[in-house]
Amino acid sequence: MDGITLQDIARARAEELPAAAITHPFGPDYDVAKVLGKMFLLLTEVHGVPKVVLKAEPHDAEALRSIHADITPGYHMNKRHWITLEPDGSLDEEFVRELVTDSYLLVVEGLPRAQRPVEPASFLAAESAPDGGDASQA
Template structure:
């Protein structure tokens, strides 16, 4: 998977998620995906490298970084709670889609129940188990 495909795969997945919106609050070079006003994904280029920046559970983020050279701490974000994903070996469509979905679910889990567009504990459980 190359950088352009990485970013397109991530954006396509984000657009499928209930309540997700694309905004450009930092200018045209940053695609910011939010749900109920909370950021769950950023897409940009950092010195010429296409990246996707996602929220991640701190323990999972650490494990992902230890096992994949193309996953690093979140660029310009809290390094414990965010990861930066680059294209490369071991980064495939399923991983990108799963990480985007996980980021989205982490964000909506932190919203008041009345504002959650889906139940973060059950959303996608039947489709994700089949993947």
């Protein structure tokens, strides 16, 4: 997929997540998705090429980079904790959506329990429930 499509998919997924908002703390050229003020996604361009930068657990980031040529260290971020999704590779829409969700949940896990918009351990199960709601009703 091209860079615009990659960013559109990532942005759309971020906007679906509870308490997430697209902000512009670095200026109008950079979309930043935050949950309760904590960044989990950056949409940027490097030499005119649109890219997506996401937070990741260090061991997951390393594994993803070793498996996927189109996942590289986080551009202008801590290379252990951030990854960059490159366009025109083998990443598909569902995988991009999953990586955005994982980044979001990683940040949510770091929030005080009382402030979390979702419970990370049960969020994915609730989303995959047939009615899209509470997994306990599935």
